[in-house]
Amino acid sequence: MSRLAIIGGGFMGGALAEGLIDSGWNRDGIVIAELRNARREFITQQLRVPTTDNASEAVAQADTVVFAVKPQQIHKTLQHVKEEFLPSKLAISICAGVKIETYERELGDVPVIRTMPNTPAAIGMGVTALARGKHATDQHLANALNILSTVGKVVVVDESQMDAVTAVSGTGPAYVFYLAEGMIEAAQELGLSKQQAYTLVYQTIRGAATLLAHDGAGPLELRARVTSPNGTTHAAITHLEGKHWKDTFRQAVAAAKNRAEELGKN
16 A cells, blocks of 8 residues: 655645545545644644654655645654655655755655645645655656646646745635725725625635636636726726736736745755
8 A cells, every 4th residue: 555654744745645535545544743832733633644753754654745844844854764764765855945956955766746836725726836856756746746747736836936836826815814804894985884894805805716717718808807997896997907917917926026036046
């Protein structure tokens, strides 16, 4: 039986384990290494999967190892497990900004798949970009796709595109949350209660996103359908265009990409 080790039982590590279990993965085929006692106990109770406080022990048992620690912890973690990391094992990284070459330098000639998930993975609605290292085969990529698809959609990219991915989908949920903040504030200023505002805004965003995913027409066409000349939507869009909203948004995404590049150099 294939065995998976998840090194780091935090938000993303736990979400991935939950997604795998929900998709039918055998609980006994997963082991999570987590140093924090309270978090380890929580995982054991909620997910009912084996846990350990020893990452090397988890790696020794596994065919595939998912690294889900904080980026600043990855060097120490790789040093700790490298003796157990045989070339036959697959390394999957969900550590933001950590490049494939870091794993290859620390662990040797091992197959590496670098990924960039986003937070909706916690409810199985994420999107994850995957890039493979020079030692990763098509089968390694297929294995990674099988694992990450349990928490949402998966897109294969070149590693050189990862900073752009970070700016678009990695940071993307926060853009939507920020939009929701503004809409809720506007709704309350117009006299709606907080609860009314929350319900109206949340369901509007959810419904619009679902329509966008299922209609196939694209955002421009969908917007045009509801923008009557001199109507309310036209008034709002005209105001946003007057504030150069699209240009500002493009600049914001570019700023996120630039910051991702800076972090990748550290």
